[in-house]
Amino acid sequence: MESVRRLLLYNIFFIVFSCIHCDVFKEELFIKSLPPSHLYTHFQFVTLVNSDTSSFHSHLAPRSLVEVISRFHVEELHLTLTEGQWRHNQWGYPVLDAAPGAELYAWFSADVVDVDIQWKKLTSTLSGLFCASLNFIENFNTVIPQMTLWPTGAVKAGQNVTSHLRYASLPREIVCTENLTPWKKLLPCESSKGFSALLNSRMIHNTNYHSVGVHVRKNCISNDCSENNLEIKQTVGLVYDYDILTSSEWSFRKLYGQGLPGACPLSSDSKIYVDVTSNDTQPFTLIPPPHSVVLSQRGGSDVKLAIYDVKPDGQMINIGIKHNRNSDLPVPIPPPLYFNRYVLGYGKEFGGIVTELTNNCWTSINVVVLENAPWWLPIQLSTLRINGEAESSLIISQYYSPGRSRQKPYHLELLMKLPPRSTTTITIDFEFVFLKWQEYPPDANHGFYIGSALILANLPTAKNYTSLPNTGTTFDSMLNASKLWYPIVFRTNGAMVSLPTPDFSMPYNVICLACTVVALAFGPLHNICTKELVLKPVGTPVSLLQKVFNLFKRKRD
């Protein structure tokens, strides 16, 4: 009875609360096993605020972020900081894919005149906000994708979205606790209560893959889209390795170092979704039992989800699984589309980048591939080969923007139709460039990172697909959301090249050597030119200095 009363109180509390401020905060956790040896957990914290009033007076939304958004007139923003590499062919697809390192892309509103200046200011500000090296984003590593990226939120009709888009990635960025702490400060409950209390930096940086993200977009409230909502979504994706956990029976305490201390008291909806589809082949028991289990049929794949509705009562919850019997090793089903990227060539003159796309599906898939090469890796469109052929019927449309030294990266986009059950190889050659000595990063012999390629695909099936539909905000929008197409943007793995690197102590050595040689040569030269050899008659009086010299001479003799 007491608990019912409390529950009622909370509900009243939130109804009153949300109506005064019209801010909504929701937290969700999605857990999926990636057989045979990994576990994927995805946190999602959504804050919905009224975009008209929120820029000056914020309630649940982080003022710092909202202020940045409104000051730079950003319509939509996606920032991810990722460590590790998502293995699409083994693990399937994540909810939100992210490039290794730091990745940032944003759409500015149509009234922004000079997008480049605004972009520079935005990156510098975000750099301070998230303690990441985003200030290294300059014009020379920013591209304007023409076909690959589309806004996920509301866009004014008739707006040219691509001209106000900027995309940059920093593959060398190392993501660690100093990025997580400012990220946590954006949450209304910070890390003291709710799901964010699980994000213990000691545990989450111990994973195979972790990705921290902030996604801001505008959603329509009304049908005619005259009113907008600002949706701030903060995500954390983690992939645990059972070998590091030392067992395949996971629990919150093993994954995060502690149990869940109830929901965040400010959250209107706190749910945990556990994908239990593999229970049919590999029986296991969830402890404690879920509040409900739903079956979601979406695009030809049936997914069973166990749902926990967590209450902000401060009770510790430790969700885990127990295997019923030791079953055989499960065979992972490869996803409909996967890809691989590597660098070709030897020596220090020419090389090439290869992107292999495998369509595993019974039907052809349309994809857009965006190759983004830095200015120091000039790629030539003339060397583009699809499956070894220069002229390929697979390309429907292409866009190429040549780079300019120290100003603009090379940027190639291909709209292609991948035939069913085939592997398509995209090869493009580059030549190595000599950099100025100040342009080399510290530890230049480590190599230079090439950013990931972006692949936009319209998948015909939802197999392995865990993303939310475009209109959805929370995971319940994923249930039974069958659509004609399932759009997703993938990031391939990055690559590394080693540019011709000089010996950096060389200039100083050269200066010292040259100075010594010049000094040695100059003395005799000067003497020959300006002095005269005069014979001295014997018996002339000798000076004191000469006497000392003579003394030494005699001794040597």
Next chain:
Amino acid sequence: MIEYNRMLASASFVGVLIIIGLPLWWKTTEVYRVSLPYDKINSFDSLSHTITAELTVLANDDTTASEIANLIEKAFQDSTIIKLRIHKSILSHSLHTTLDSVADEHEAVEEVASHFDLSRHNSFYVVQRKPLFQDVWLAGERVMFFRDSKASSTIVEALKGIIYQLSVVEGASSESADIARQIRFPPGAGYHVVLSVVHPRPDALKVDLDAGNAIEDYIGSFVDELSVLYNFTLKSQWLHLLNFDFQSTEIKDESEWGHHFAVRQDRLHLLLTKLEERTATHVSELPTINLALYAVPCDKAPLVIYDEYDQKISSPVQAFMSPKWGGVVLANPSPKECAADQIFRPDVRVIMGTFISQLRKLLGITDAEPIKGLYLEPLRSVKPRQWEIDNLLRIKTTEQLTSAERTLQSLAQLLGEISNIVINDEVGASINSAVESIQRASDLMREGQLVNAYKTSQNAFLDAETAFMEPSLLALLYFPDDQKYAIYIPLFLPIMFPVVLSLKNLLLWFRGKPIHKEKTD
């Protein structure tokens, strides 16, 4: 002939290395510096500025007017910074009779306003009004009434201490910061005022407060009056679950609660550290004035601040202020709110009133000591008094001007001491414009055009700060001298040595003197 050739060779070495090489080396390794008006910068004297203020004495008869005016003039003679331009005149008959007949002082102020322009900055009216209960009556507008010539000493005291606040204005230009300067924010282009509602226990207590409306209504109408000084941006945010341990001790008392929690004053600054973690002041481009409302949870209420002598601070609102940071109000819920519906409705009027009194100090409006025989009309609304704004303009103009001068002087001194500092064209332009603005502001101050002088001094201040803080100044600062010598010595020493020595022979030969004395012997 051979000697001629040798000397020619020697001379060409000297020519290449010393006459061509040295200037070339000097020119190529020179640090780029735009020529700066050093003489003007060095001639700045922050104590030489004077502000001219208008003062009008209006009396019933000529003798009173000149008596009062003379006394005021004498009193302000030794003031280094404020020079008064005193006009004296006799009240017109109609105004005289109305002033003596109206019952209320506010009506009298309105009567004066209908005859004279009270909205003009930097002006002040001292008006005689017979039926007055006090010697001197000071309005919120730019008017002061006095009864008769016996009140002259009170008038002078009020002008010095309250209206013109000579000590504070002089303190603004002094080398060391006085108390008012230690509290108020340093000059800037504008301020962000952020109200942070701290709500440590959202699960246990609901706080019903529209922070956005509260700050717009109360603080908004206060800062609107100061729009001549700054652009203010008002913001509000909520900080939930910010747990701070006050280390309070429970003390039994006879209040409604039956107890209160005592928190020591010296513990409060730790709350600021905790707040600073979450308030995100650094994202704003302008300086931020923080106003924090801490909603005390029911299990710790009521929280009472104790001073350093362990004495309870008796005040209806528990609040404290941190100089140059902002103010904090601890809002205690009532026992009824805690017991029944668990909804806390803070008294917005009282809290915002407290914030405004803190904001006044933080922006530089100082409350003067009361003077015997003077009735100061209390503040009836959030708006500051008109002469307070004038005085703030004077203080800020002086402060900005002094600060700009000091900045430029230290920059000039630094340039003299450190030869590696680069002054590029942009920095040079902002230094020049700062110097120009300083001179113009000084002239405007002397002319008494206060608002223009303020704007110009603000430009001077901002230009000087940009020049001083420009990162390009430091471009070559870390190119140390020892590395330079590591390259110069191996190259120049062995080369220059014989060349310099050969100079002697060359000179002798030019004068036609024998080179080798011993040879001729």
